[in-house]
Amino acid sequence: MAPAHSSQKSWFHRILAILGLVLLAILTTEIFYVGSALMGNSFLQHTNPKTTAFMSLERLQRWRGNDYQWVALPNISKALIRAVLVAEDDAFFEHEGIDVDEMKKSWRVNLKRKKIVRGGSTLTMQLVKNLYLSPAKNPFRKLNEIILAYDLEHKLTKARILELYLNVAQWGEGIFGAEAASRHYFKKSAADLTRGEAAYLAAILPNPVYLTGKGSKRAQWRKNMILRRMKRRTLPREITSYRPLP
Numbered sequence: 217m218a219p220a221h222s223s224q225k226s227w228f229h230r231i232l233a234i235l236g237l238v239l240l241a242i243l244t245t246e247i248f249y250v251g252s253a254l255m256g257n258s259f260l261q262h263t264n265p266k267t268t269a270f271m272s273l274e275r276l277q278r279w280r281g282n283d284y285q286w287v288a289l290p291n292i293s294k295a296l297i298r299a300v301l302v303a304e305d306d307a308f309f310e311h312e313g314i315d316v317d318e319m320k321k322s323w324r325v326n327l328k329r330k331k332i333v334r335g336g337s338t339l340t341m342q343l344v345k346n347l348y349l350s351p352a353k354n355p356f357r358k359l360n361e362i363i364l365a366y367d368l369e370h371k372l373t374k375a376r377i378l379e380l381y382l383n384v385a386q387w388g389e390g391i392f393g394a395e396a397a398s399r400h401y402f403k404k405s406a407a408d409l410t411r412g413e414a415a416y417l418a419a420i421l422p423n424p425v426y427l428t429g430k431g432s433k434r435a436q437w438r439k440n441m442i443l444r445r446m447k448r449r450t451l452p453r454e455i456t457s458y459r460p461l462p
């Protein structure tokens with residue numbers, strides 16, 4: 217009869233082996249997933265996306281198609297571009313996909329609140345999350361965001377990244393992109409948005425379902441704040457002279 221300690225040791229080794237296999241499977245999946253997304257970043261240099269991970273998830277949840285219509289950056293109101301920049305990533309033209317100072321501030325706030333209430337994501341990080349990832353909040357997703365955002369910044373121009381973001385951002389249930397949002401909320405093209413309308417669309421971006429419903433007062437407060445900040449936001453020549461893909 218085998219000693220009890222030998223049996224316990226055998227079980228311990230089995231558990232370690234199982235944990236090792238699980239970890240290996242997770243790492244292999246992550247490497248494959250990130251590798252596929254890195255290839256996707258390269259394709260974006262010459263191709264507009266037909267769909268995104270968030271659009272696919274929305275279709276599965278709602279069991280119907282999404283409202284999505286691609287529109288080139290020159291055909292999007294400059295007011296909306298300025299509004300989104302001041303609302304979502306005022307340092308967009310200064311960083312390389314990752315705003316370390318903003319992330320540190322977010323970590324401090326989250327530690328103080330003992331829950332994730334602030335993401336610290338740049339506009340580029342939000343874009344790769346929409347394109348490839350999921351709404352889940354976990355360390356793996358955040359790490360993937362950082363890797364993919366840094367890669368995207370070194371493959372595309374700022375203007376191209378902004379064009380992509382404005383076309384895939386979610387503005388409501390099944391509503392993706394500036395053109396669909398403009399037509400849904402204001403019955404007009406994204407090219408014709410006024411400053412106030414642009415500020416409103418930027419104001420609801422973080423959580424459009426809540427901010428157009430119970431959080432409408434907060435949306436109004438955010439809109440007014442964005443309008444004030446828009447006065448000092450100018451657009452670089454890279455944006456105003458951008459030529460989209462043929």
